Amino acid sequence: MNIGFIGTGKIASSVIIGISKSKISFRKIYISPRNRKIAKDLKRKLDKIIIAKNNQQIIDKCKWIFLSITPQVGNKIIKHLRFKPNQTIVSFISTITLSELKKAVKVKAKIVRAIPLPPISLKKGPVPICPPNKEVKSFFDKIGSTIEIKNEKLSKNFWSTSGMMASYYELIKVMSNWLVKKGIKRQDAQKYITSLFLALSEDAVVNSKKDLKFLVKESQTPKGLNEQGLKEMSKKGVYKSVVKTLNSIYKRLNN
Numbered sequence: 001m002n003i004g005f006i007g008t009g010k011i012a013s014s015v016i017i018g019i020s021k022s023k024i025s026f027r028k029i030y031i032s033p034r035n036r037k038i039a040k041d042l043k044r045k046l047d048k049i050i051i052a053k054n055n056q057q058i059i060d061k062c063k064w065i066f067l068s069i070t071p072q073v074g075n076k077i078i079k080h081l082r083f084k085p086n087q088t089i090v091s092f093i094s095t096i097t098l099s100e101l102k103k104a105v106k107v108k109a110k111i112v113r114a115i116p117l118p119p120i121s122l123k124k125g126p127v128p129i130c131p132p133n134k135e136v137k138s139f140f141d142k143i144g145s146t147i148e149i150k151n152e153k154l155s156k157n158f159w160s161t162s163g164m165m166a167s168y169y170e171l172i173k174v175m176s177n178w179l180v181k182k183g184i185k186r187q188d189a190q191k192y193i194t195s196l197f198l199a200l201s202e203d204a205v206v207n208s209k210k211d212l213k214f215l216v217k218e219s220q221t222p223k224g225l226n227e228q229g230l231k232e233m234s235k236k237g238v239y240k241s242v243v244k245t246l247n248s249i250y251k252r253l254n255n
Protein backbone atom coordinates (compact mmCIF):
# COMPACT_ATOMS: atom_id res chain seq x y z
CA MET A 1 0.00 0.00 0.00
CA ASN A 2 1.13 3.58 -0.66
CA ILE A 3 0.97 6.19 2.06
CA GLY A 4 0.95 9.93 1.53
CA PHE A 5 1.60 13.15 3.40
CA ILE A 6 -0.12 16.44 2.59
CA GLY A 7 2.35 18.98 3.98
CA THR A 8 6.03 18.07 4.38
CA GLY A 9 7.07 20.00 7.48
CA LYS A 10 8.49 19.17 10.89
CA ILE A 11 5.96 16.58 12.01
CA ALA A 12 5.58 14.85 8.61
CA SER A 13 9.35 14.45 8.27
CA SER A 14 9.66 13.12 11.85
CA VAL A 15 6.94 10.51 11.20
CA ILE A 16 8.47 9.56 7.82
CA ILE A 17 11.93 9.07 9.38
CA GLY A 18 10.30 6.94 12.12
CA ILE A 19 8.52 4.84 9.47
CA SER A 20 11.78 4.37 7.55
CA LYS A 21 13.37 2.79 10.66
CA SER A 22 10.34 0.61 11.45
CA LYS A 23 8.76 -2.66 10.32
CA ILE A 24 5.77 -0.86 8.81
CA SER A 25 5.21 -2.33 5.38
CA PHE A 26 4.38 0.01 2.52
CA ARG A 27 5.21 0.40 -1.16
CA LYS A 28 5.89 4.09 -1.59
CA ILE A 29 5.56 7.26 0.45
CA TYR A 30 4.15 10.17 -1.57
CA ILE A 31 4.94 13.58 -0.13
CA SER A 32 3.94 17.15 -0.97
CA PRO A 33 6.37 19.27 -2.95
CA ARG A 34 6.01 21.75 -0.06
CA ASN A 35 8.23 22.33 1.88
CA ARG A 36 10.56 21.93 -1.14
CA LYS A 37 13.77 21.71 0.87
CA ILE A 38 12.47 19.13 3.36
CA ALA A 39 10.89 17.11 0.54
CA LYS A 40 14.18 17.05 -1.41
CA ASP A 41 16.16 16.10 1.72
CA LEU A 42 13.80 13.21 2.46
CA LYS A 43 13.99 11.97 -1.12
CA ARG A 44 17.79 12.12 -1.03
CA LYS A 45 18.01 10.25 2.29
CA LEU A 46 15.31 7.62 1.90
CA ASP A 47 14.31 5.05 -0.72
CA LYS A 48 10.68 4.77 -1.67
CA ILE A 49 9.95 8.51 -1.41
CA ILE A 50 8.11 10.12 -4.28
CA ILE A 51 7.61 13.88 -4.41
CA ALA A 52 4.12 14.32 -5.82
CA LYS A 53 3.26 16.93 -8.42
CA ASN A 54 0.47 18.27 -6.23
CA ASN A 55 -1.74 17.35 -3.26
CA GLN A 56 -4.43 15.66 -5.38
CA GLN A 57 -1.87 13.25 -6.84
CA ILE A 58 -1.05 12.08 -3.29
CA ILE A 59 -4.73 11.31 -2.68
CA ASP A 60 -5.13 9.56 -6.04
CA LYS A 61 -2.11 7.30 -5.38
CA CYS A 62 -2.44 6.46 -1.66
CA LYS A 63 -4.67 4.39 0.60
CA TRP A 64 -3.63 6.19 3.78
CA ILE A 65 -3.25 9.97 3.81
CA PHE A 66 -1.72 11.97 6.62
CA LEU A 67 -2.77 15.60 6.89
CA SER A 68 0.31 17.40 8.20
CA ILE A 69 -0.48 20.99 7.36
CA THR A 70 -1.31 23.87 9.69
CA PRO A 71 -4.98 24.57 10.53
CA GLN A 72 -4.97 27.71 8.35
CA VAL A 73 -3.76 25.76 5.30
CA GLY A 74 -6.07 22.81 6.15
CA ASN A 75 -9.13 25.06 6.24
CA LYS A 76 -8.19 26.40 2.83
CA ILE A 77 -7.26 23.23 0.91
CA ILE A 78 -8.98 20.09 2.31
CA LYS A 79 -12.43 20.95 0.96
CA HIS A 80 -11.02 21.18 -2.58
CA LEU A 81 -9.38 17.72 -2.52
CA ARG A 82 -11.22 14.64 -3.83
CA PHE A 83 -10.93 11.71 -1.39
CA LYS A 84 -12.28 8.15 -1.81
CA PRO A 85 -14.51 6.24 0.64
CA ASN A 86 -11.99 3.37 1.05
CA GLN A 87 -9.25 5.71 2.30
CA THR A 88 -7.95 6.23 5.82
CA ILE A 89 -7.22 9.86 6.62
CA VAL A 90 -5.07 10.60 9.65
CA SER A 91 -5.04 14.25 10.66
CA PHE A 92 -2.22 15.78 12.70
CA ILE A 93 -3.88 19.20 12.50
CA SER A 94 -4.19 20.71 15.96
CA THR A 95 -7.48 22.55 15.84
CA ILE A 96 -9.66 21.09 13.06
CA THR A 97 -12.26 18.80 14.67
CA LEU A 98 -13.48 15.41 13.40
CA SER A 99 -16.84 16.86 12.39
CA GLU A 100 -15.15 19.71 10.48
CA LEU A 101 -12.87 17.18 8.78
CA LYS A 102 -15.83 14.95 7.83
CA LYS A 103 -17.59 17.93 6.30
CA ALA A 104 -14.53 19.00 4.31
CA VAL A 105 -13.65 15.45 3.15
CA LYS A 106 -17.25 14.85 2.01
CA VAL A 107 -16.92 11.08 1.25
CA LYS A 108 -17.32 8.44 3.99
CA ALA A 109 -13.62 7.70 4.52
CA LYS A 110 -12.17 6.63 7.89
CA ILE A 111 -10.93 9.76 9.67
CA VAL A 112 -8.71 9.64 12.74
CA ARG A 113 -6.96 12.48 14.55
CA ALA A 114 -3.47 11.78 15.93
CA ILE A 115 -0.88 13.74 17.90
CA PRO A 116 2.60 12.38 17.15
CA LEU A 117 5.55 14.40 18.43
CA PRO A 118 9.03 14.95 16.91
CA PRO A 119 10.78 12.10 18.86
CA ILE A 120 8.67 9.75 16.72
CA SER A 121 11.65 10.02 14.35
CA LEU A 122 13.47 7.89 16.98
CA LYS A 123 10.42 5.58 17.19
CA LYS A 124 9.69 7.02 20.62
CA GLY A 125 6.91 8.91 22.33
CA PRO A 126 3.16 8.85 22.89
CA VAL A 127 0.65 9.10 20.04
CA PRO A 128 -2.89 9.86 21.24
CA ILE A 129 -5.45 8.94 18.56
CA CYS A 130 -9.17 9.71 18.40
CA PRO A 131 -11.48 7.89 17.76
CA PRO A 132 -9.98 4.47 18.60
CA ASN A 133 -9.02 2.58 15.43
CA LYS A 134 -7.32 -0.83 15.36
CA GLU A 135 -5.25 -0.34 12.18
CA VAL A 136 -4.12 3.18 13.07
CA LYS A 137 -3.19 2.02 16.58
CA SER A 138 -1.17 -0.88 15.20
CA PHE A 139 0.58 1.51 12.77
CA PHE A 140 1.64 4.00 15.46
CA ASP A 141 2.57 1.22 17.91
CA LYS A 142 5.39 0.38 15.47
CA ILE A 143 6.88 3.88 15.84
CA GLY A 144 5.68 4.96 19.29
CA SER A 145 3.11 4.21 22.00
CA THR A 146 -0.49 4.72 20.91
CA ILE A 147 -3.07 5.95 23.38
CA GLU A 148 -6.66 5.53 22.14
CA ILE A 149 -9.08 8.27 23.20
CA LYS A 150 -12.84 7.87 22.80
CA ASN A 151 -13.88 11.41 23.48
CA GLU A 152 -12.49 14.05 21.12
CA LYS A 153 -12.82 16.75 23.80
CA LEU A 154 -10.38 14.81 25.99
CA SER A 155 -7.71 14.94 23.29
CA LYS A 156 -7.41 18.69 23.94
CA ASN A 157 -5.84 17.83 27.30
CA PHE A 158 -3.09 15.92 25.51
CA TRP A 159 -2.61 18.78 23.04
CA SER A 160 -2.18 21.12 26.04
CA THR A 161 0.55 18.99 27.62
CA SER A 162 2.31 18.60 24.26
CA GLY A 163 2.67 22.40 24.30
CA MET A 164 5.26 22.04 27.06
CA MET A 165 8.05 20.48 24.97
CA ALA A 166 9.92 23.74 24.35
CA SER A 167 9.75 24.69 28.04
CA TYR A 168 11.21 21.31 28.94
CA TYR A 169 14.11 21.86 26.51
CA GLU A 170 14.53 25.37 27.93
CA LEU A 171 14.93 23.86 31.42
CA ILE A 172 17.71 21.52 30.32
CA LYS A 173 19.29 24.34 28.33
CA VAL A 174 19.31 26.64 31.38
CA MET A 175 20.87 23.89 33.54
CA SER A 176 23.54 23.15 30.92
CA ASN A 177 24.34 26.87 30.55
CA TRP A 178 24.69 27.14 34.33
CA LEU A 179 27.31 24.36 34.28
CA VAL A 180 29.12 26.06 31.39
CA LYS A 181 29.25 29.35 33.34
CA LYS A 182 30.85 27.40 36.20
CA GLY A 183 33.67 26.45 33.83
CA ILE A 184 32.53 23.07 32.51
CA LYS A 185 33.01 22.36 28.78
CA ARG A 186 29.72 22.74 26.90
CA GLN A 187 29.93 19.22 25.50
CA ASP A 188 30.39 17.71 28.97
CA ALA A 189 27.70 19.91 30.48
CA GLN A 190 25.16 18.92 27.83
CA LYS A 191 26.15 15.26 28.02
CA TYR A 192 25.67 15.27 31.80
CA ILE A 193 22.30 17.04 31.79
CA THR A 194 20.77 15.15 28.85
CA SER A 195 21.92 11.75 30.23
CA LEU A 196 20.58 12.65 33.67
CA PHE A 197 17.13 13.58 32.34
CA LEU A 198 17.05 10.59 29.98
CA ALA A 199 17.75 8.28 32.93
CA LEU A 200 15.12 9.99 35.08
CA SER A 201 12.55 9.74 32.29
CA GLU A 202 13.33 6.06 31.70
CA ASP A 203 12.92 5.42 35.42
CA ALA A 204 9.61 7.28 35.38
CA VAL A 205 8.38 5.21 32.39
CA VAL A 206 9.37 1.94 34.12
CA ASN A 207 7.46 3.13 37.21
CA SER A 208 4.57 4.75 35.34
CA LYS A 209 2.00 2.33 36.76
CA LYS A 210 2.72 3.72 40.24
CA ASP A 211 1.67 7.22 41.27
CA LEU A 212 4.52 9.55 40.26
CA LYS A 213 4.46 11.08 43.74
CA PHE A 214 6.48 8.03 44.89
CA LEU A 215 9.36 9.01 42.58
CA VAL A 216 9.22 12.55 43.95
CA LYS A 217 9.44 11.13 47.48
CA GLU A 218 12.08 8.48 46.77
CA SER A 219 14.44 10.94 45.08
CA GLN A 220 14.75 13.07 48.23
CA THR A 221 16.85 12.37 51.30
CA PRO A 222 15.63 14.18 54.41
CA LYS A 223 17.42 17.55 54.55
CA GLY A 224 19.24 16.60 51.31
CA LEU A 225 19.89 18.58 48.14
CA ASN A 226 16.81 17.35 46.30
CA GLU A 227 14.57 18.23 49.23
CA GLN A 228 16.02 21.74 49.13
CA GLY A 229 15.59 21.98 45.34
CA LEU A 230 11.94 20.90 45.46
CA LYS A 231 11.08 23.13 48.43
CA GLU A 232 12.62 26.23 46.87
CA MET A 233 11.06 25.65 43.44
CA SER A 234 7.62 25.03 45.04
CA LYS A 235 7.92 28.15 47.21
CA LYS A 236 8.74 30.20 44.11
CA GLY A 237 5.51 28.93 42.50
CA VAL A 238 7.22 27.05 39.65
CA TYR A 239 4.78 24.11 39.74
CA LYS A 240 1.72 26.31 40.17
CA SER A 241 2.86 28.19 37.10
CA VAL A 242 3.06 24.89 35.16
CA VAL A 243 -0.62 24.28 35.93
CA LYS A 244 -1.54 27.88 35.06
CA THR A 245 0.29 27.58 31.74
CA LEU A 246 -1.45 24.28 30.91
CA ASN A 247 -4.81 25.91 31.69
CA SER A 248 -4.06 28.84 29.44
CA ILE A 249 -2.91 26.61 26.53
CA TYR A 250 -6.09 24.53 27.03
CA LYS A 251 -8.19 27.71 26.94
CA ARG A 252 -6.58 28.73 23.65
CA LEU A 253 -7.42 25.32 22.15
CA ASN A 254 -11.07 25.84 23.10
CA ASN A 255 -11.38 29.24 21.46
Ligand SMILES: NC(=O)c1ccc[n+]([C@@H]2O[C@H](COP(=O)([O-])OP(=O)(O)OC[C@H]3O[C@@H](n4cnc5c(N)ncnc54)[C@H](OP(=O)(O)O)[C@@H]3O)[C@@H](O)[C@H]2O)c1
Nearest residue numbers: 007008009010011032034035068069070071073092093094
Ligand atom coordinates in the same frame (compact mmCIF):
# COMPACT_ATOMS: atom_id res chain seq x y z
N1 LIG B 1 5.45 20.02 15.18
C1 LIG B 1 4.86 19.24 16.08
O1 LIG B 1 5.45 18.84 17.11
C2 LIG B 1 3.44 18.77 15.86
C3 LIG B 1 2.98 17.69 16.59
C4 LIG B 1 1.69 17.20 16.35
C5 LIG B 1 0.89 17.81 15.41
N2 LIG B 1 1.34 18.91 14.75
C6 LIG B 1 0.41 19.53 13.80
O2 LIG B 1 0.83 19.13 12.51
C7 LIG B 1 0.57 20.18 11.59
C8 LIG B 1 1.87 20.54 10.90
O3 LIG B 1 2.79 21.00 11.88
P1 LIG B 1 4.35 21.18 11.58
O4 LIG B 1 4.99 21.54 12.86
O5 LIG B 1 4.83 20.01 10.80
O6 LIG B 1 4.26 22.50 10.65
P2 LIG B 1 5.25 22.94 9.49
O7 LIG B 1 6.63 22.47 9.77
O8 LIG B 1 5.00 24.39 9.27
O9 LIG B 1 4.69 22.10 8.25
C9 LIG B 1 3.60 22.48 7.49
C10 LIG B 1 3.91 22.13 6.05
O10 LIG B 1 2.78 22.42 5.23
C11 LIG B 1 3.30 22.92 3.98
N3 LIG B 1 2.27 23.61 3.21
C12 LIG B 1 1.89 24.90 3.26
N4 LIG B 1 0.90 25.11 2.37
C13 LIG B 1 0.67 23.91 1.74
C14 LIG B 1 -0.22 23.49 0.73
N5 LIG B 1 -1.11 24.31 0.18
N6 LIG B 1 -0.18 22.18 0.35
C15 LIG B 1 0.69 21.31 0.92
N7 LIG B 1 1.56 21.66 1.87
C16 LIG B 1 1.54 22.95 2.28
C17 LIG B 1 4.43 23.83 4.41
O11 LIG B 1 5.26 24.13 3.31
P3 LIG B 1 6.00 25.56 3.17
O12 LIG B 1 7.12 25.53 4.20
O13 LIG B 1 6.48 25.55 1.76
O14 LIG B 1 4.97 26.62 3.49
C18 LIG B 1 5.08 22.94 5.45
O15 LIG B 1 5.97 22.04 4.86
C19 LIG B 1 -0.03 21.34 12.38
O16 LIG B 1 -1.42 21.34 12.25
C20 LIG B 1 0.39 21.05 13.80
O17 LIG B 1 -0.53 21.54 14.73
C21 LIG B 1 2.61 19.38 14.92
